[in-house]
Amino acid sequence: xxxxxxxEKVYQTKTIETVALNRxxxxxxxxxxxxxxxxxxxxxxxxxxxxxxxxxxxxGILELDGRPVKSYSDKELxxxxxxxxxxxxxxxxxxxxxxxxxxVELPLLYRAGVGGKERRQRAHAALDKVGLSARTTHFPSxxxxxxxxxxxxxxxxxxxxxxxxxxxxxxxxxxxxxEEIMDLLLGLHRHDGTTIVMVTHDEQxxxxxxxxxxxxxxxxxx
Ligand SMILES: Nc1ncnc2c1ncn2[C@@H]1O[C@H](COP(=O)(O)OP(=O)(O)OP(=O)(O)O)[C@@H](O)[C@H]1O
Numbered sequence: 001x002x003x004x005x006x007x008e009k010v011y012q013t014k015t016i017e018t019v020a021l022n023r024x025x026x027x028x029x030x031x032x033x034x035x036x037x038x039x040x041x042x043x044x045x046x047x048x049x050x051x052x053x054x055x056x057x058x059x060g061i062l063e064l065d066g067r068p069v070k071s072y073s074d075k076e077l078x079x080x081x082x083x084x085x086x087x088x089x090x091x092x093x094x095x096x097x098x099x100x101x102x103x104v105e106l107p108l109l110y111r112a113g114v115g116g117k118e119r120r121q122r123a124h125a126a127l128d129k130v131g132l133s134a135r136t137t138h139f140p141s142x143x144x145x146x147x148x149x150x151x152x153x154x155x156x157x158x159x160x161x162x163x164x165x166x167x168x169x170x171x172x173x174x175x176x177x178x179e180e181i182m183d184l185l186l187g188l189h190r191h192d193g194t195t196i197v198m199v200t201h202d203e204q205x206x207x208x209x210x211x212x213x214x215x216x217x218x219x220x221x222x
Contacts (some may be wrong), residue, residue, distance in 0.1 A: 086156030
């Protein structure tokens, strides 16, 4: 589903050039659960941003469903980002002034063809999947870290993405809550066949996924 060929990413500031990704060749197949590990600064988040079409590579070819991403117009790319990809971040990125239900519905507001009733139904179904049906009227500040991450996962699921890109989804959680979130992601993957790419610093969690990719200094080393 995603094919990276000789992908490079160079960040250039006034004083320094950083090669964040150095000729990365990688395929993510439909239905896989892949984890990415490596020391701080080795390019993991950059890799996820490029896979998620949030950032452009400096070189190489990125293909999505067999078509080079470069050949898509900006409008098509925005559409793909919104329709195909769900993001989950370490720090949840929830909106504090919105209820749990409204947070989950929010990305669907930007979807053509999804009316208010369907938005609500999808949001409820997604919250049900993550076990938070009883918390729909709560606000993020009234939830534990693990529950906040569940809301963020429900928000990604409500969009019915083909791929979930998760950047250290358990990074802010203690080990018990981290394990709960990991079990949730594993369950979603097994049950719905969702493709997941997850960056993690936790070796035990990474071992539970189907494939573990290790990065060092912008390159894949295993
Ligand atoms: N916007 C940017 N401008 C300049 N340099 C950047 C930028 N984003 C990342 N970098 C640099 O690119 C390299 C890779 O960063 P990246 O965030 O992808 O690493 P990471 O493996 O995700 O790190 P961590 O585990 O600490 O989150 C680092 O050296 C970083 O300083």
